[in-house]
Amino acid sequence: IAGITQAPTSQILAAGRRMTLRCTQDMRHNAMYWYRQDLGLGLRLIHYSNTAGTTGKGEVPDGYSVSRANTDDFPLTLASAVPSQTSVYFCASSEVFGSYNEQFFGPGTRLTVL
């Protein structure tokens, strides 16, 4: 059982380029989330999806978009990357949206925008 996988593990990207971070879970969880982790700021929610076909904005959604075409996949796209988007990105899932359930996290993607 893989849980949550993310790809790539790390990436260096030129400013202005488009980039999609991939996230796949095999637990059939309804809810999925994208966070960014920055030193001194903890984790901040970018976007979430409570079920396939629906998405919502988190705390820091600007410059990012997501889609949830099916239960398993939840890609995060940076349409035109900027240096302030340099961060470690974590995808997470939970069985039910917005509940007491544990969130399961992926291993993260380290993104550097130059």
Place this chain on the structure above:
Amino acid sequence: AQTVTQSQPEMSVQEAETVTLSCTYDTSESDYYLFWYKQPPSRQMILVIRQEAYKQQNATENRFSVNFQKAAKSFSLKISDSQLGDAAMYFCAYRSRTSGTYKYIFGTGTRLKVLA
């Protein structure tokens, strides 16, 4: 707006000793969830323990326990018999239960070092 504060950027503990990590939060809600997550050097976050605000009894998971003081809005994590594998970043998190909203707020983390 809700906030979560971890005032200790770094803590150290001797192996086999006990350490307490602090977490305070600010909210006007009466019902919510609180969590402690561990992030080892591998980066993957792992749930350590969780607490429902309406439950007065402190949650316990083996060597991990919490001291939940609702009136003081405090949610500290106690690790007993510390082991080298406990070395990690620890994040406190708040989850709103208000219907129609989604708030999952993390603190800035406390790095725990375990000394052999």
